Amino acid sequence: MAEHDPNPSQGWTAAGYVPPVIAAGLFLTFLQALPTIAGGGTLRYSFSWIPSLSVDLSFFVDGLSLTFALLISGIGVMVMLFSGSYLKGHPQHGRFSLYLVSFMLAMLGLVLSDNMLGLFVFWELTTITSYLLIGFSHTSENSRRSALQALFVTGFGGLAMLAGFLIIAGIAGTMELSELRGMGDILRDNSMYGAILVLILLGAFTKSAQVPFHFWLPNAMAAPTPVSAYLHSATMVKGGVYLLARMHPTLSGTDAWLWSLTIFGAVTAVFASIMAIKQTDLKQTLAYTTLMALGTLVMFLASPNAYAITAVATFLVVHSLYKAALFLVIGCVDHATGTRDARRLGGLMRQMPVTTVAAGLAALSMAGVPPFIGFIGKELLYKGGLESPSVGPILIGATLAASALMFAAGGIVALRPFWGSADKMPDPGRPITEAPWPMLVGPVLLSVLGLLFGLVPHMLEVNVTTPLVAALLGDPAKAKHLHLWAGVNAALILSLITFAIGILLYLLHTRLRDALEAAGDRLFTFDGLWDGFLARLGRFARWQGGLIQSGILNRYLTTVFIVIALGLASAMIHTRMSTGPIAIPTPEFKHLVVFLLTFAGTALTIITNSRISAIAGLGVVGIGVALIFILFSAPDVAITQLLVEMLVVVLFSVAALRLPVLPRRTGKRERIGHGIIAVSVGSLVTLTLLGVVSEPIDRRLSDFFEIASYPDAYGRNIVNVILVDFRAFDTFGEVSVVAVAALAALALLRQRGKGGRS
Amino acid sequence: MKSIILTTGTRIIVSLLLVFSVYMLLRGHNEPGGGFIGGLIGASGFVLYAIANGTSEARRALRAAPEQIAAVGLGVAAISGLIPGLFGNAAYTGKWLFLGATPDSKGFPISNIIAFDIGVYLVVLGAILTLVFALEEEI
Amino acid sequence: METLLSLTVGVLVAAAVYLMLQRDLLRFLFGLTLISNAANLLIFTSGQLTSGRPPLVPQGAKAPLPGVANALPQALVLTAVVIGFGLFAFSLVLTLRAYTDLGTLKTDDMRVAEPREEEQDA
Numbered sequence A: 001m002a003e004h005d006p007n008p009s010q011g012w013t014a015a016g017y018v019p020p021v022i023a024a025g026l027f028l029t030f031l032q033a034l035p036t037i038a039g040g041g042t043l044r045y046s047f048s049w050i051p052s053l054s055v056d057l058s059f060f061v062d063g064l065s066l067t068f069a070l071l072i073s074g075i076g077v078m079v080m081l082f083s084g085s086y087l088k089g090h091p092q093h094g095r096f097s098l099y100l101v102s103f104m105l106a107m108l109g110l111v112l113s114d115n116m117l118g119l120f121v122f123w124e125l126t127t128i129t130s131y132l133l134i135g136f137s138h139t140s141e142n143s144r145r146s147a148l149q150a151l152f153v154t155g156f157g158g159l160a161m162l163a164g165f166l167i168i169a170g171i172a173g174t175m176e177l178s179e180l181r182g183m184g185d186i187l188r189d190n191s192m193y194g195a196i197l198v199l200i201l202l203g204a205f206t207k208s209a210q211v212p213f214h215f216w217l218p219n220a221m222a223a224p225t226p227v228s229a230y231l232h233s234a235t236m237v238k239g240g241v242y243l244l245a246r247m248h249p250t251l252s253g254t255d256a257w258l259w260s261l262t263i264f265g266a267v268t269a270v271f272a273s274i275m276a277i278k279q280t281d282l283k284q285t286l287a288y289t290t291l292m293a294l295g296t297l298v299m300f301l302a303s304p305n306a307y308a309i310t311a312v313a314t315f316l317v318v319h320s321l322y323k324a325a326l327f328l329v330i331g332c333v334d335h336a337t338g339t340r341d342a343r344r345l346g347g348l349m350r351q352m353p354v355t356t357v358a359a360g361l362a363a364l365s366m367a368g369v370p371p372f373i374g375f376i377g378k379e380l381l382y383k384g385g386l387e388s389p390s391v392g393p394i395l396i397g398a399t400l401a402a403s404a405l406m407f408a409a410g411g412i413v414a415l416r417p418f419w420g421s422a423d424k425m426p427d428p429g430r431p432i433t434e435a436p437w438p439m440l441v442g443p444v445l446l447s448v449l450g451l452l453f454g455l456v457p458h459m460l461e462v463n464v465t466t467p468l469v470a471a472l473l474g475d476p477a478k479a480k481h482l483h484l485w486a487g488v489n490a491a492l493i494l495s496l497i498t499f500a501i502g503i504l505l506y507l508l509h510t511r512l513r514d515a516l517e518a519a520g521d522r523l524f525t526f527d528g529l530w531d532g533f534l535a536r537l538g539r540f541a542r543w544q545g546g547l548i549q550s551g552i553l554n555r556y557l558t559t560v561f562i563v564i565a566l567g568l569a570s571a572m573i574h575t576r577m578s579t580g581p582i583a584i585p586t587p588e589f590k591h592l593v594v595f596l597l598t599f600a601g602t603a604l605t606i607i608t609n610s611r612i613s614a615i616a617g618l619g620v621v622g623i624g625v626a627l628i629f630i631l632f633s634a635p636d637v638a639i640t641q642l643l644v645e646m647l648v649v650v651l652f653s654v655a656a657l658r659l660p661v662l663p664r665r666t667g668k669r670e671r672i673g674h675g676i677i678a679v680s681v682g683s684l685v686t687l688t689l690l691g692v693v694s695e696p697i698d699r700r701l702s703d704f705f706e707i708a709s710y711p712d713a714y715g716r717n718i719v720n721v722i723l724v725d726f727r728a729f730d731t732f733g734e735v736s737v738v739a740v741a742a743l744a745a746l747a748l749l750r751q752r753g754k755g756g757r758s
Numbered sequence B: 001m002k003s004i005i006l007t008t009g010t011r012i013i014v015s016l017l018l019v020f021s022v023y024m025l026l027r028g029h030n031e032p033g034g035g036f037i038g039g040l041i042g043a044s045g046f047v048l049y050a051i052a053n054g055t056s057e058a059r060r061a062l063r064a065a066p067e068q069i070a071a072v073g074l075g076v077a078a079i080s081g082l083i084p085g086l087f088g089n090a091a092y093t094g095k096w097l098f099l100g101a102t103p104d105s106k107g108f109p110i111s112n113i114i115a116f117d118i119g120v121y122l123v124v125l126g127a128i129l130t131l132v133f134a135l136e137e138e139i
Numbered sequence C: 001m002e003t004l005l006s007l008t009v010g011v012l013v014a015a016a017v018y019l020m021l022q023r024d025l026l027r028f029l030f031g032l033t034l035i036s037n038a039a040n041l042l043i044f045t046s047g048q049l050t051s052g053r054p055p056l057v058p059q060g061a062k063a064p065l066p067g068v069a070n071a072l073p074q075a076l077v078l079t080a081v082v083i084g085f086g087l088f089a090f091s092l093v094l095t096l097r098a099y100t101d102l103g104t105l106k107t108d109d110m111r112v113a114e115p116r117e118e119e120q121d122a
Helices: A014-038 A063-086 A093-112 A116-134 A141-172 A177-189 A193-207 A216-222 A225-234 A236-251 A255-278 A282-301 A306-337 A353-367 A373-387 A392-419 A437-455 A457-473 A490-520 A526-548 A553-575 A589-607 A611-631 A635-656 A668-694 A700-713 A718-726 A728-750 B004-027 B035-053 B055-062 B066-087 B112-138 C002-020 C025-046 C071-102 C117-121
Strands: A043-050 A055-061 B096-099 B108-111
Touching (some): A014 A043, A014 A093, A055 A063, A055 A093, A063 A225, A063 A306, A063 A457, A093 A236, A141 A177, A216 A282, A225 A282, A225 A306, A236 A457, A255 A282, A282 A306, A282 A392, A306 A353, A306 A373, A306 A392, A306 A437, A306 A457, A353 A373, A373 A437, A373 A457, A373 A490, A392 A490, A437 A457, A553 C002, A635 A718, A635 B112, A668 C025, A718 A728, A718 B035, A718 C071, A728 B066, A728 C071, B004 B035, B004 B112, B035 C071, B055 B066, B066 B112, B112 C071
Antiparallel strands (some): A043 A055
């Protein structure tokens, strides 16, 4: 992992200090909005973006988006400081910083967008930046695979979400999320509600890695540790939770919402609890506890109960603080020792005291021990479960499993590496020391905040949870208070049970891990399913590629012409086009001659097996067409056509010297087939043209050109005035095409001897 | 295929064609003609010359490389389109200057439109000659 | 007159399609030339036909005489003719190049980009 230069004397480059400065600036900016939002206000900024589609780039700040924005920019400062040190001297440090800052801006756009299309665009931007960051070590095949997997899964969900947004916009008549808040009843009563819900949930569940779309998240740990801390625990994966919270006022309150969120969230939380025990890589353990937290958040968003929503608000912040801190701690440990294996690490307390303290504080918050904020979060979760009807038992059960496990995981991550025995420690080849200060600031500050908020929960309540609950439930008065001590109640008893199970789990975890390991080999994995799916997709693509892309020009052309014929025919039938009475004129003699000439040239070109005759036939056709232009008052076109026709014949004749003689025509049966296609396309074109000329023509443009040509453009030749004045820009494009065609041909001719016979 | 009659004849015909092509170019705004037609006629002249005397002779007579002529033409057309920008107009707005205009005669017209047509002329001439010369040399 | 011209366009298109389906690149080029002509005629015809009145403003007048030919399709067709020539010339050079490199003009044998399945596996 640590493929960077450990030499701390090397100065910080722009790639190191610019990102945290940007993040800090943004954080301070958002902090200024806090009093307004905490006072119950909202802010909205709007810029015209695509006025023709009435799409605006609009931003909306309320309790929900501001909480997210503060987390994103605040944790961003810490993570970017950390990575400035972590990646110092890495040859691609600049690239990394660019990706990370891009991600931060995209994520901020996601949570601040008021327009649904804007949200979608930022959503996909986070997917893309996440792809780039997971695949940052692009020489590793595992990184590339994980990056692509995350891209596919979350990208697919994003598209589903877009479809859902478009249906919503069609029903509600607005793209602005702030306007949708009051339209819940219209959407819930609509017959499309089911489709909307499924599509939105697909978006949220893929982004927030709910079972069965969870498998990309543990794989995403292939990214450098600061990325895991930032994207895949604190911010991006909460995008799905954000979406659900944002849609809560508009879509929640139905049984479908209640049960789908509860079940998916609960399954994810419990499944992740079991999987977390199984891991030996500390980063993987943390990844699964993140899954567990995401499941918990989704599960509690199901209920409209005020306790549940307050619990979501609190737990959201709590989790981001301790999880980012723990990931960064793992980063420090990895940086110092070169391993993240839980079975080998131990006894680091003496060499890394500061890291130990940070890890301990964060883990205590994760374990939900008083007086940390994690305790308050857990109490609220239990309270929310107790207060929720019907789904209450599921909520409590899943929370119990998840919390007990978080307790155990806290021990695995923070206790053993620092206090356990150092017997199996690998030798990193250099003295194990504390990480440099920029790497320590984040874990220390974030874990201390967990304690601070626990001691003074009022601070968090006023500024974060109450405005957030108000954004979801529409009334700040509904928000519940955050207490460390709420008396002896059911929630407290549940907490005590949690601790008991947690301690048990921690003591047994090595044995459990081995048992799960043994059992796990026999179970299928979602990862394996994914690989199977990709392999089948590849086979299918190959099969249909062979079918459609036969590589035979003739088949392509046949298809194209048949489609043209069918298209013309269906258009004619669809518009009930009539050609009107076809006047059979008595053609003038000169006209007849011209047409006979053209037909004769065409016939000669088709029939002959001699190149020269065919070229002559083409020349005759060209001259016939030129004569038609002359007959019908188009002198400029006629002159051009004549000159071009002459050049065509010259070029053909020159080239014919080098080209082989024409082969005999193809077999009789095939010729009949080709003839049928040719005649049907030709006759359909004729019919279409007859239909077109029987309609009256719109001459507005031509009339304008005629009137304006001399007075405005001082030209008497209207055709030329159109070309060089009225539509000069078009003409410029056209002459560019001619010039490019000539240059390309020149390049082709000059490039000699690349394989083949030349 | 060297033939004295053809070689001598083409010299006269080519000069005539070139003069004619410029004439077609300049009268294009008021009579049938213009940059496209003028360029095609000019190119035909040189193609004829190349057939009679060989491409190396024709290249020498042309002096500049045909692809350069095309590029210059493209540049002239682009710049003439941008000139109105100096006067605060949209690109490709026609701008006219009538030198020595009196109430009876409109004088000698100068315009970016004419420059644009000359650009078109050069592109067509250059592009076609690029193609024909390269093709003939390849054979 | 439109009837006769529509018929001509149809005949040119049919001939072009037939030639393009012939599995031979040179015949394909013939077809390309014919279909360019057909397309130009089609645009020209659909913009109304007028005999003997070219779209010019007579000396001393400010506007053309009423009933002159429609100038717009003429302008479109004029550039289309020149562009069509560019396309034709490029295709011709490409054909020539393909022949020098591959030694054939039979489209069925030109499979460098999309080789046959068995060649792909080998």
